[in-house]
Each structure stands twice: as C-alpha cells, then as structure tokens.
Amino acid sequence: xxxxxxxxxxxxxxxxxxxxxxxxxxxxxxxxxxxxxxxxxxxxxxxxxxxxxxxxxxxxxxxxxxxxxxxxxxxxxxxxxxxxxxxxxxxxxxxxxxxxxxxxxxxxxxxxxxxxxxxxxxxxxxxxxxxxxxxxxxxxxxxxxxxxxxxxxxxxxxxxxxxxxxxxxxxxxxxxxxxxxxxxxxxxxxxxxxxxxxxxxxxxxxxxxxxxxxxxxxxxxxxxxxxxxxxxxxxxxxxxxxxxxxxxxxxxxxxxxxxxxxxxxxxxxxxxxxxxxxxxxxxxxxxxxxxxxxxxxxxxxxxxxxxxxxxxx
Amino acid sequence: xxxxxxxxxxxxxxxxxxxxxxxxxxxxxxxxxxxxxxxxxxxxxxxxxxxxxxxxxxxxxxxxxxxxxxxxxxxxxxxxxxxxxxxxxxxxxxxxxxxxxxxxxxxxxxxxxxxxxxxxxxxxxxxxxxxxxxxxxxxxxxxxxxxxxxxxxxxxxxxxxxxxxxxxxxxxxxxxxxxxxxxxxxxxxxxxxxxxxxxxxxxxxxxxxxxxxxxxxxxxxxxxxxxxxxxxxxxxxxxxxxxxxxxxxxxxxxxxxxxxxxxxxxxxxxxxxxxxxxxxxxxxxxxxxxxxxxxxxxxxxxxxxxxxxxxxxxxxxxxxxxxxxxxxxxxxxxxxxxxxxxxxxxxxxxxxxxxxxxxxxxxxxxxxxxxxxxxxxxxxxxxxxxxxxxxxxxxxxxxxxxxxxxxxxxxxxxxxxxxxxxxxxxxxxxxxxxxxxxxxxxxxxxxxxxxxxxxxxxxxxxxxxxxxxxxxxxxxxxxxxxxxxxxxxxxxxxxxxxxxxxxxxxxxxxxxxxxxxxxxxxx
Numbered sequence: 001x002x003x004x005x006x007x008x009x010x011x012x013x014x015x016x017x018x019x020x021x022x023x024x025x026x027x028x029x030x031x032x033x034x035x036x037x038x039x040x041x042x043x044x045x046x047x048x049x050x051x052x053x054x055x056x057x058x059x060x061x062x063x064x065x066x067x068x069x070x071x072x073x074x075x076x077x078x079x080x081x082x083x084x085x086x087x088x089x090x091x092x093x094x095x096x097x098x099x100x101x102x103x104x105x106x107x108x109x110x111x112x113x114x115x116x117x118x119x120x121x122x123x124x125x126x127x128x129x130x131x132x133x134x135x136x137x138x139x140x141x142x143x144x145x146x147x148x149x150x151x152x153x154x155x156x157x158x159x160x161x162x163x164x165x166x167x168x169x170x171x172x173x174x175x176x177x178x179x180x181x182x183x184x185x186x187x188x189x190x191x192x193x194x195x196x197x198x199x200x201x202x203x204x205x206x207x208x209x210x211x212x213x214x215x216x217x218x219x220x221x222x223x224x225x226x227x228x229x230x231x232x233x234x235x236x237x238x239x240x241x242x243x244x245x246x247x248x249x250x251x252x253x254x255x256x257x258x259x260x261x262x263x264x265x266x267x268x269x270x271x272x273x274x275x276x277x278x279x280x281x282x283x284x285x286x287x288x289x290x291x292x293x294x295x296x297x298x299x300x301x302x303x304x305x306x307x308x309x310x311x312x313x
Numbered sequence: 314x315x316x317x318x319x320x321x322x323x324x325x326x327x328x329x330x331x332x333x334x335x336x337x338x339x340x341x342x343x344x345x346x347x348x349x350x351x352x353x354x355x356x357x358x359x360x361x362x363x364x365x366x367x368x369x370x371x372x373x374x375x376x377x378x379x380x381x382x383x384x385x386x387x388x389x390x391x392x393x394x395x396x397x398x399x400x401x402x403x404x405x406x407x408x409x410x411x412x413x414x415x416x417x418x419x420x421x422x423x424x425x426x427x428x429x430x431x432x433x434x435x436x437x438x439x440x441x442x443x444x445x446x447x448x449x450x451x452x453x454x455x456x457x458x459x460x461x462x463x464x465x466x467x468x469x470x471x472x473x474x475x476x477x478x479x480x481x482x483x484x485x486x487x488x489x490x491x492x493x494x495x496x497x498x499x500x501x502x503x504x505x506x507x508x509x510x511x512x513x514x515x516x517x518x519x520x521x522x523x524x525x526x527x528x529x530x531x532x533x534x535x536x537x538x539x540x541x542x543x544x545x546x547x548x549x550x551x552x553x554x555x556x557x558x559x560x561x562x563x564x565x566x567x568x569x570x571x572x573x574x575x576x577x578x579x580x581x582x583x584x585x586x587x588x589x590x591x592x593x594x595x596x597x598x599x600x601x602x603x604x605x606x607x608x609x610x611x612x613x614x615x616x617x618x619x620x621x622x623x624x625x626x627x628x629x630x631x632x633x634x635x636x637x638x639x640x641x642x643x644x645x646x647x648x649x650x651x652x653x654x655x656x657x658x659x660x661x662x663x664x665x666x667x668x669x670x671x672x673x674x675x676x677x678x679x680x681x682x683x684x685x686x687x688x689x690x691x692x693x694x695x696x697x698x699x700x701x702x703x704x705x706x707x708x709x710x711x712x713x714x715x716x717x718x719x720x721x722x723x724x725x726x727x728x729x730x731x732x733x734x735x736x737x738x739x740x741x742x743x744x745x746x747x748x749x750x751x752x753x754x755x756x757x758x759x760x761x762x763x764x765x766x767x768x769x770x771x772x773x774x775x776x777x778x779x780x781x782x783x784x785x786x787x788x789x790x791x792x793x794x795x796x797x798x799x800x801x802x803x804x805x806x807x808x809x810x811x812x813x814x815x816x817x818x819x820x821x822x823x824x825x826x827x828x829x830x831x832x833x834x835x836x
Contacts, residue, residue, distance in 0.1 A: 031719035038361065040370045041721070042737060044748075045755040047368045047450035083361050083524075085509070090524055149555055157563045164560040165354075165551060166526065261551045263525040270552070271358035271525065276718060 005301060012293045019289040020282065024068065027278050028061055034276035038082050055081055068282065077286075078279040082271070087283045090268065097167040097264035100176065101253050104184035106246065109191025114238065116192065117199025118231065121207060132196065139193030144252035148186040148259040155182060165261040183260045187252040194245055195238060203234045240303045243296035250288060349835055350545040351813070353827070354561060354569035358552045359525050364508040365493040366442060366449035375826035376548065379530055380425075381493035381513035384416055384436065384486040389830060390817040392593055392740050394483050394647055395777070401431060401494055401514065402469075402486075411476035411775045418467040422537045424496040425518040433463035435497050440471070442500075443491035451491040454484065476775035480647055484739050488515075489823045516541045516831045525550055542834035555580075558808075562586070567813050567835065568827050571806040574690050575631025581808040590633065590804030592821030593740040594643050597695065597733060598797040600749070600758035605681070605730035612673040614795035618659035619666040620706040626698045626801055634806070638799040640788045641745060645821075648742025648771075648784035657792040666706040678707020685713050685729045687720040695800060696733055724758060732758045733800070737825055742784035743772060750791060761796030764788075812836045 034057065035048040052058055056067060071078055077087045116136075120129040156164045168179035206212065212230055216222070257266030265284055272280035357372040365377055386400040387393055402416040422431040442448045444455030457477055462470045473482075486492050499512035511519055514537070517530035528548040532541040551557040554572060558580050561569045571577045571588065573595075578588050601617065603609045623637040639658050640650035670678060686696040693714060700710050710731065715723070723729045734756075738744040748754060751769070752762040764787035771783035791797065807827045809815070816832035 031722065032716050033718045033722050036718040036721040038370075039368050041735070043368045044450055044453065045725075050450070051368075083359065085524075093524060152556055152559055157559045160563060164556060164563055164565055165549060258553050259556050261549070261553065261556060263523070267358060267525050267552075274358070 004304070008297055008300060012297065015293055016286065016289055019285060021065075023282055023285045024065055024278075025061075027276070027281060028064065032276050034081055034278065037274065037276040077283045080272075080280045081277045082275045082280065087280055090280075091265065091283060091287060094263055094265045094268050096170055097262050098250075098253060098257075098266065100167075100180055101183055101187065101256070101262065101264060102246065102249055104180055105187035105191055105249050105253065106242070108184055108188025109195045109245070109249075110238075112188075113192040113195030114199050114235070117196040118203055118227075118234075120196065121200045121203035124204065133200075136193040136196045139189045140197075142190070143255065144186045144190055145255035145259045147189060148183065148256050151182045151186060152259070167260075167262040167264065179260075179262070183253075183256045183262060186256050186259075187249050190252055191245060191249055194241075194248070198238050198241055199234065202237045203230070206230050206234050236303065239299060243292075243299035246295045247292050250291070347812070347835055349543050350547060351543050351568065351829065351833070351835065352566045353546060353548045353829075354551045354557045354566040355548055356552060356554065356557065356570040356572060357550055359550050360522070360528060362508045363511045363519070365495070365511075366451060366491045367508065368450045371825060372550075374824050376519075376528060376530070377493060377511065377513075378488060378515075378822075378824035378826070379517040379546065379829055380511050380515045380519055381488055381495075382515050383488035383492040383494060384418075385483055386488055387823075390819050390821075392821045392823050394480055394487075394739075394741055397479070397483050400488065411478070412473045414471045414473070414482065415464070416469045416471070418469065419537060420467055422514050423535050424499065424514055425512050425533060426499075428496045428499045428502075428512050431494065431496075431514050432466045433469045435494060436469045437461045437463050438497035438500065439491075439493075439495045442495070443485070449491045454491065457481070458485070475773055478775045478777045478780055480741060480777050480780055481743070481772065481775075484741065487823065489739070517546060517829070520545075536831060538831050541831045543829065546829060561808060568807060568809040570826070571808055572690070573634055573803050573806055575634050578631070578633050578806060578808075585811050586808055587811055588633070588806065588808045589819065589827075590806045591819055591827075592645065592804055593737060593823070593825070594645065594802040594804060595735050595737040596638060596641065596643060596745060596802050597735045597800045598638075598641055598749075599699065599800055600732040600734060600797040601795065602727065602730050602732065602758055603760050603796075604727065607673065607675070607679065608681075608730060610673050611795065612669045613675070614798075615659070616666040616669040616673070616706065617703065617708065618795055618798045619662045619669070620703050620708065621659075621699055621798065621800065622661040622702055623800060624661070625702065626695050629698050630694055630801065630803075635801045635803050638802045641750075641791055641797065641799050642742040642784065642788055643740075643802050646740040646742055648781045650785055650788045653792070654789075657789065659795075659798070663706050670707060675707070678709065680709040680711065681730050682709075682711035683713040684710045684731045685715055685720050685723045686733060687717040688714050689717050691735065691803070692720075692733055699733070699800075725755060727758075729758075734758065735803075737805070739823070740821065742781075742788070743768070746784065746787055747772070750787070750796060759796035761791065761794055763794055763796075764790045 035051040039047060039051060056064055079085065080087050080090065116132055120132045123129055152164050156162045162182050163179055166179055168175035170176060207230065253264065254266035254269060257264045258270055261267070265287065269281065269284045272284060355372050355375070360372050360376060361370050363373055363377060365381065369377060382401050384400060384402040385397045388396045388398055401419055401422060403419050405414060405416045407414045418431070418433060418436070423429070424431060440455070440458065440461045444452050444458050446452045457473045457475055459472045459474045462472065464470050494514060496512045500507050503510065509522070516533055516536045518533050520529040520531045522528045527550070530546040532544055534540050549566065551560065554577060557569050560566050561581065562583055569581070571581055581588055601608045601614050607613045627635045627637055639653040642649040644651045670676065686692050696712060700712050703710055724732045724734065736745055736748070738748070746764065746768045749756050750761060750764050751757060752765050767783045767787040767790065771780045774780045774783060805825050809827065812835055814834050814836050815827065816830050816834065822828040
C-alpha cells in the first residue's frame with residue numbers, strides 16, 4: 001500500500017512535466033504575438049520590439065524553454081508579461097474564489113446528485129425516473145456558461161435575487177456566499193447530472209445483489225436494506241470518478257468565471273490566453289494540473305481504503 | 314450512511330434553497346441608494362500598468378486621465394490642438410524664432426498623497442523622462458526638444474532644436490501620453506512602484522487596485538480647480554459583454570464601455586440609458602501592398618477603389634457606429650482634407666472598375682489568395698462586405714480569418730496583400746501620415762513614399778497654415794496613388810445612465826474613454 005502510494009506520487013512528476021512541455025510548445029507554436037496582444041494596436045513599433053527582446057521572445061525555442069525550466073527549479077513561477085507583477089501572489093489572490101466555486105459546485109453535485117441517483121434507481125422506470133433522467137441529460141448537455149447567463153438573466157436581472165458580477169468581499173461571508181450561489185449552481189448542475197447517472201447505475205447493480213437478498217430474507221424493511229447495507233458499496237464507484245469530475249468542474253468554472261466576472265483562476269487564465277502571456281499561462285496550467293493530479297491521487301488512495309477487496313501490488 | 318427518507322431530504326433541500334435565496338435577496342437590499350460613487354464597467358480583464366510613458370493600453374489610459382494633468386489642455390469636450398487653454402501652466406510665450414517657449418506655472422498645486430507642490434523641477438523631470446528612449450516609448454514625439462530649464466520655481470523654459478508651430482508643440486504638453494506631469498519626488502521615492510501607484514495632480518487620487526476585480530479612485534479634495542463632486546470612482550473589470558450589459562441594466566453599474574458593434578449598442582439601449590460615441594475618430598483604411606502583383610498597377614488599385622461602396626459598408630456595420638471616410642485624415646482632424654475632390658472620392662462605379670481591369674489586362678478579373686483579416690468584428694465585417702463587392706467586378710479574394718495578434722504579424726511581415734488597418738490617433742494629420750505613409754516606417758504596408766517630402770516638411774514647418782497645406786498635399790498624393798483607400802471611420806462607444814452627468818458636452822476626449830472631470834456628478 002505504501003509502495004503503491006509512493007509510486008503514484010512519483011508518477012505525478014512526469015505527468016506534470018508533460019503538461020508543462022505541452023503548454024509551452026502549444027503557446028509558442030500557435031500564431032500570435034504577445035507584444036501586440038499585451039501592448040495593443042496603437043503603440044509605436046519600437047515599443048513592440050523592445051517588449052519582445054526584453055522577454056527573450058526572439059531567442060530560439062529551446063533557449064526559451066531552458067530559461068523557463070531553470071526558473072521553475074529555482075522556485076520562481078516568474079513574472080507576468082502583461083503587468084510585470086510576480087505571478088505567485090496573483091494566483092494566490094485568485095485561489096479562494098476558485099476553491100469556493102470548486103467545493104460549492106462539487107457539494108451541490110453530490111448533495112443533490114446522490115439522492116437523485118438513488119431515487120431514480122429505486123423507482124426505476126417510473127415517471128420520477130424518466131423525468132429525472134431527462135433533466136439530467138439536459139444538465140449534461142448544457143454548457144455551464146450558458147446556464148450561468150440564463151441564471152443571470154432570470155434570477156439576477158429579471159428577479160433581482162442575486163448580484164450579477166464579482167466574487168464579493170472575501171472577508172464578508174454574506175457577500176462571499178451571495179456571489180457564490182449562481183456560479184456554483186451553474187457548475188453544480190452539470191456535476192449533479194453526472195453524479196446522478198453514476199449513482200443510479202451503480203445502485204442498480206447492487207440492488208439485486210445476493211447479500212441484499214439475504215437481508216430482505218431476514219425480514220428487514222426495504223428502506224433499511226438499501227440505505228443501510230447497499231448504499232455504502234454503491235458509492236464506491238462515485239468516489240472513484242470524483243477525480244475525473246473535478247477536472248470537468250474546473251473546466252466549467254473557467255467560463256463561469258468570465259460570465260460572472262469572478263476574480264478566480266479562470267479569469268486569470270482567460271486574460272493570459274488573450275494576452276498570449278506565456279509566463280502566466282504556464283504557471284496557471286501548472287496549478288490546475290497539480291490540483292487535478294492531487295485530487296486523482298487522493299481519490300485513488302481513498303478508493304483503496306474504502307474497498308477492502310482492492311489490493312495493490 | 315444514515316437512512317434518509319425522501320421527505321426529510323426534500324425538507325433539507327428546501328431549507329438550503331430558501332437560505333440561499335434569502336442571502337441573495339439580503340445582499341441586494343444592502344445595495345446602495347444614490348451616493349456620489351461612480352461605478353464604471355471596463356471591457357477588459359485588468360489594467361496593465363499605470364505608467365503614462367510605458368505604453369498604457371486603453372484601460373490604463375482611462376484611469377490615468379483622471380489622475381494626471383498636463384501643462385495645457387484642449388478646451389474640454391473636444392480635442393482640438395488649435396484651441397488650447399491653460400492647465401498646469403497659466404500662460405506661455407514663445408521666443409521670436411519659435412525655438413524657445415517659456416511657461417509660467419500655476420502656484421499652489423499639490424501632488425497627491427502629500428508629495429509636495431508642483432514646481433518647475435517636476436516639469437523638467439517629466440519632460441526629460443519623456444524624451445528618453447529608455448523610459449518613454451513616446452520619445453519620438455519629443456525629438457525636437459533640446460533641453461528643458463527651470464528658470465525659477467514656477468517658470469520653465471523649453472528649448473527646441475528647430476522652430477515649432479503650436480500644432481507640432483502642444484500635443485507633447487497635454488494630459489496625454491508622456492505629457493502627464495509626474496512628481497519628481499514621488500518617482501525618486503517610490504521607484505518602479507510608481508507604475509502600480511501613480512501620483513499626479515489630477516482630480517482623482519489612486520486608492521486601491523484588486524487585480525481582475527476592481528480599481529478605486531478617490532476625489533482629490535485639494536484639486537486646483539475645486540473639489541470634485543464625485544467622491545469615488547470604482548472601476549470593475551468585466552470582459553464578458555453580456556454580463557456587463559446586464560449588470561449595467563440591472564443597476565450595478567453607472568457607465569460601461571461598449572464594443573464598437575451595432576449589436577452592443579442595441580443591447581445597451583433602454584429607458585434611462587444614453588449611448589454615446591465620441592472621438593477622436595478611428596480611421597479605417599485598406600492598404601494595398603504594391604509588392605503583391607497585380608496591386609503594383611495603379612489601374613488595378615483604382616479598379617478596387619471603384620468597386621468598393623462605402624455606403625454599403627457603413628450600412629452593414631451599423632448606422633450608429635460608422636461613417637464614410639473620403640480621405641486618410643478625417644475633416645474633423647487638424648490638417649484633414651475638408652473638400653475631397655470628387656474624382657478622388659472614387660465613388661462606387663463597378664462599370665468603371667471592370668473597364669480598368671480590362672485595360673490592365675484582366676478582362677475576367679483575377680484572384681488574390683490569401684488575404685488575412687482579424688477575427689474581431691470591427692475588422693472582419695467590413696472585409697466581408699469588401700470581398701463581396703470586389704467579387705461583383707470579378708476580383709476574387711480568398712479571406713483567411715485569423716486571431717488578432719496573428720493578423721498583425723502577417724501585416725508586419727508583408728504577407729498580407731490587403732491590410733484593412735484601423736488607427737485611433739491624436740486628431741492632427743501628422744500622426745497617422747507619419748506612422749503609415751512615410752519611408753522606412755514599419756507600418757507603411759503600401760510601400761508608398763510619394764508623400765514623404767510633404768509629410769517631413771510639415772513636421773519641421775513652424776507656420777500652421779503652411780503645415781495644413783502640406784498635409785493636404787500629402788493626402789491628395791495618397792489618394793491619387795491609392796496607396797490606401799480610406800473606407801470608414803468609427804468612434805468609441807459607451808453607455809451611461811441618464812443620471813450620470815459628465816459635466817461637459819462631449820464630442821471627443823484624448824483618453825478614448827468616458828472622461829470624468831471635476832464637475833461630473835450623479836444627479
């Protein structure tokens with residue numbers, strides 16, 4: 001078990017490295033010029049040249065990559081090409097908003113998705129099941145940013161129930177929460193749809209399992225049979241996919257950040273993409289990759305702990 | 314997991330939902346009544362750097378114009394360098410040979426945050442910094458400045474290398490680009506930090522900047538023109554157009570930037586809302602690169618000009634947005650061609666275009682492949698119209714839509730035969746002419762040098778009337794040669810609530826934003 005954990009942790013390193021190389025190459029190879037993107041259309045050509053040379057953009061690709069890796073090893077995430085401020089503090093300032101959204105979105109997904117999955121499995125092929133599954137499919141197919149705009153239009157604009165823009169004041173729980181509701185719902189509904197499906201199918205599998213038949217034969221009420229004995233096992237696959245779903249959630253949160261103008265990592269990243277701010281983009285992708293690798297690692301380990309049948313060489 | 318029956322679950326969900334709604338409603342109730350805090354929605358993710366000389370982008374400029382003053386300013390509400398009035402300088406007079414200008418400074422003007430009185434030392438510091446290539450990307454504007462001397466605490470003498478007309482000199486001394494008067498003391502004390510926390514003499518003081526979230530300015534209680542009526546300006550960074558407009562209409566913002574698109578203006582319109590376009594105008598011109606055959610043949614360029622219908626372009630882009638442009642420099646600019654000769658307007662005449670093509674040896678037209686254009690609507694839409702119009706006379710252009718910075722690269726390296734370039738510059742003929750039509754500049758896409766002499770002579774000329782005549786000559790030459798065909802001009806657009814009183818009748822402003830002056834207020 002320890003060996004497995006250590007091996008998994010070590011695998012994270014080449015994974016991260018591949019992500020970095022990929023981002024680096026893609027950004028440099030794609031057509032486009034940070035100088036124009038950051039300084040704008042109207043500055044004199046000399047200013048653009050000065051910008052390019054100050055960032056070493058005229059050097060050959062391998063030299064630029066070397067500079068970057070060297071910087072990383074000395075723990076320096078670098079300086080943003082757009083505003084020339086150190087990158088790490090900017091990422092740390094944006095983190096709380098992204099973490100809020102990720103947790104809240106996942107919480108909504110689990111809190112509503114698991115019960116809904118159980119209900120639709122239990123009352124399989126009834127109206128409840130069909131309508132819940134249609135709703136779930138709609139949630140899966142609708143992009144989070146579109147949901148976001150719909151929510152803004154109906155709940156914040158027509159019926160002024162929530163604020164439209166911003167992340168609120170971090171120090172003020174009221175403000176923070178009220179600015180979180182609509183964005184969390186936008187990403188959470190998609191999560192809920194995914195989790196409902198997984199829970200439902202997993203629950204269906206165990207519903208007729210032998211050990212539950214035994215419990216029924218013992219005379220236990222159906223409710224006790226399912227929820228006390230069955231649910232724990234049914235949730236195991238859900239835990240194992242949470243890692244993947246967090247990745248989907250983070251993807252959705254990026255567009256939601258833009259729609260709601262939340263100052264999270266998503267907004268930071270879109271700004272960096274538009275500016276071709278390679279330094280910032282590389283740093284943020286590193287962070288995202290690290291979060292996803294970490295969550296997957298944790299769910300794998302949790303999975304191993306929850307299910308005693310699983311052995312790791 | 315504990316048994317949970319459906320009823321309990323629904324109860325819990327209901328409580329959770331109700332609480333969330335309640336919290337939301339509460340936070341909306343807390344939202345203000347009408348205080349003198351102006352909430353401005355920017356169409357950008359963040360400022361870049363608040364350094365007037367370092368190449369500020371559109372958002373930076375909008376913030377800087379409220380923090381700084383220049384020695385002189387155009388009469389508020391417009392930008393006309395021939396109508397200048399005192400700002401930080403009370404009066405000025407040139408020497409007889411127009412090479413030496415003496416400025417008397419206002420007394421008792423204080424810099425923000427206690428950085429002391431504005432004196433001639435600060436002018437010397439700022440202008441020396443402005444003409445230094447190492448600290449200012451606008452150093453070329455100060456190429457004619459020899460030295461700047463502090464005669465006494467409130468008198469400055471600017472010595473030029475050659476005599477200058479007011480039209481040539483004053484752009485360098487406005488509250489624009491490097492002319493924004495900086496505090497020597499603050500720059501020395503704060504060093505590079507001054508680019509994140511600028512210190513000026515203006516109506517508003519920089520208070521705080523939360524990256525990607527907001528930037529706050531507070532009023533300068535001891536502003537030399539009097540305390541501003543607005544207590545605070547809060548800028549929010551809202552790159553998404555839909556949510557910005559919805560937030561504006563829902564009452565969370567008082568002013569917003571609008572994209573230069575008819576659709577954006579239509580979306581923003583509503584009761585109690587005023588949409589406005591201001592200058593200086595953004596000129597759009599189609600450069601024809603003569604190194605790409607057959608664009609080297611003037612008959613071909615003329616054919617293209619006659620095939621294009623400006624009115625259609627304007628109609629397609631939007632009546633509130635665009636107007637036809639008949640010369641590279643619009644008539645509202647100083648030095649612009651007011652009466653473009655009919656023959657040089659190249660009014661829509663597809664028959665004539667076909668005739669010219671036949672004369673040039675292309676009776677069945679020809680193909681240009683590829684032509685690049687930016688994916689931004691401002692460029693893509695007019696190019697679509699032009700493509701359509703040209704195809705009607707037999708000129709087929711194969712348009713490649715690419716990312717905006719990539720398009721710039723194609724233009725700069727000479728791979729794009731037809732460059733539909735826009736420019737928003739100081740409204741004096743010199744700037745656009747110098748940047749796009751002189752020899753050796755990187756942006757002379759057309760490769761035309763026939764107007765060089767007129768343009769360079771105008772720069773050195775000290776008589777404004779002769780300058781204007783030379784600029785007119787340059788424009789005529791450009792039109793005769795069709796180095797570039799002027800298509801249309803656009804303004805800069807914003808929407809404000811009718812209770813926002815900007816305090817001035819606004820036609821144009823150098824910040825290319827909604828300017829907020831001392832007497833702006835929320836009624």
